[in-house]
Amino acid sequence: MKPLQLFDPASSTYTYILFDADTRDALLIDPVDDQLSRDLAALREHGLKLAWTVETHAHADHITSAGLLAEHTGAKTAAPAGCGIGSASVQLKDGDTLHFGAQVLTARHTPGHTAGSMSFVWTAEGAKHVFTGDTLLINGCGRTDFQSGSAEALYHSLTQVLFALGDDTTVWPGHDYQGRTHSTIGHEKSTNARVACKSLAEFVAIMDGLNLPQPKRIAEAVPANLLSGLTAGLRHDMDGLLLSQARPAQGYAGDVAAPLAWQWVQAGEAVLVDVRTDAEREWVGFVPGATALAWKQWPGMTLNAQFDEAVRQAAAGGLKLVLLCRSGVRSIAAAKRATELGLEAYNILEGFEGDPDGDAHRGRKGGWRFHGLPWRQN
Numbered sequence: 001m002k003p004l005q006l007f008d009p010a011s012s013t014y015t016y017i018l019f020d021a022d023t024r025d026a027l028l029i030d031p032v033d034d035q036l037s038r039d040l041a042a043l044r045e046h047g048l049k050l051a052w053t054v055e056t057h058a059h060a061d062h063i064t065s066a067g068l069l070a071e072h073t074g075a076k077t078a079a080p081a082g083c084g085i086g087s088a089s090v091q092l093k094d095g096d097t098l099h100f101g102a103q104v105l106t107a108r109h110t111p112g113h114t115a116g117s118m119s120f121v122w123t124a125e126g127a128k129h130v131f132t133g134d135t136l137l138i139n140g141c142g143r144t145d146f147q148s149g150s151a152e153a154l155y156h157s158l159t160q161v162l163f164a165l166g167d168d169t170t171v172w173p174g175h176d177y178q179g180r181t182h183s184t185i186g187h188e189k190s191t192n193a194r195v196a197c198k199s200l201a202e203f204v205a206i207m208d209g210l211n212l213p214q215p216k217r218i219a220e221a222v223p224a225n226l227l228s229g230l231t232a233g234l235r236h237d238m239d240g241l242l243l244s245q246a247r248p249a250q251g252y253a254g255d256v257a258a259p260l261a262w263q264w265v266q267a268g269e270a271v272l273v274d275v276r277t278d279a280e281r282e283w284v285g286f287v288p289g290a291t292a293l294a295w296k297q298w299p300g301m302t303l304n305a306q307f308d309e310a311v312r313q314a315a316a317g318g319l320k321l322v323l324l325c326r327s328g329v330r331s332i333a334a335a336k337r338a339t340e341l342g343l344e345a346y347n348i349l350e351g352f353e354g355d356p357d358g359d360a361h362r363g364r365k366g367g368w369r370f371h372g373l374p375w376r377q378n
């Protein structure tokens with residue numbers, strides 16, 4: 001049994017549908033938004049019930065339709081835990097498995113193209129298949145020069161993880177730009193121009209010398225993909241443009257949508273500063289890794305006398321500041337103060353909880369949690 005291989009010509013992306021021939025339960029790898037109706041038609045045509053959509057990583061060249069597929073079919077969404085796709089219902093770690101009918105897909109962490117990238121192994125009727133995303137391509141590999149990429153990590157993933165799978169394993173890549181559909185581990189091990197018979201130093205030199213242009217859609221695609229492609233949840237006045245750039249503001253650097261702020265933080269460009277009180281963080285929830293620096297503090301909500309010094313420290317090294325409060329009011333005041341101190345400070349629109357709805361409940365109309373971004377409660 002082989003996977004169904006579908007192709008998106010605009011991004012040269014391969015999407016795969018795997019299924020159990022008896023139960024008709026299916027799993028879909030790396031769906032593309034423009035191909036939603038094609039994929040739904042393929043599922044119907046083959047009489048399949050979609051159990052899972054899975055991403056190999058947060059793509060920079062196209063937007064996923066995982067969120068829409070889940071809405072249309074009832075499928076669950078899964079994504080590598082290290083990719084920041086907070087909207088996926090299952091966060092995969094190395095060795096985790098997804099089941100569809102009697103079939104099993106195993107996640108293997110293969111960092112390098114991005115830090116969270118994964119490959120997926122499927123053994124069907126005794127034949128082994130690996131879906132390599134942008135980690136291993138036919139006679140190539142994914143780039144390592146942005147999105148937390150690392151040539152060293154990719155070399156390890158290729159030579160120690162994927163090449164250890166067995167020579168007759170069929171390789172199904174995330175892209176091909178020359179019409180090739182699949183390969184084998186044995187073939188790539190002996191002929192892949194980037195990595196076959198190359199030392200780590202030779203591989204790193206090749207990767208460092210590629211000088212590739214930025215993918216055309218990166219600014220738009222990555223933030224959208226961190227939401228499984230579901231950007232309709234953004235408040236109506238928060239148009240698609242805000243997913244890719246900040247909106248200029250009076251008195252501070254600008255307003256940013258929460259998904260874009262999170263992308264900046266993950267890329268190491270910005271530091272997330274939570275300006276709510278300690279009590280709010282404790283009762284309502286907090287963002288792991290964010291700097292806790294109250295603008296005002298209980299009791300009495302007096303201005304925090306330590307704010308200036310602490311916010312300077314937070315921005316040390318010239319990082320942008322993205323400021324988060326409950327609904328985006330205190331964060332504006334704090335961003336203005338940080339700007340007076342000479343820092344590049346942005347307000348995160350809608351805050352952690354968003355505005356209250358008609359029933360005075362927060363968290364249903366917008367905000368950090370509403371967008372499915374990472375948060376925790378003690």
Ligand code: FE2
Nearest residue numbers: 059060134142
């Ligand atoms: Fe990629």
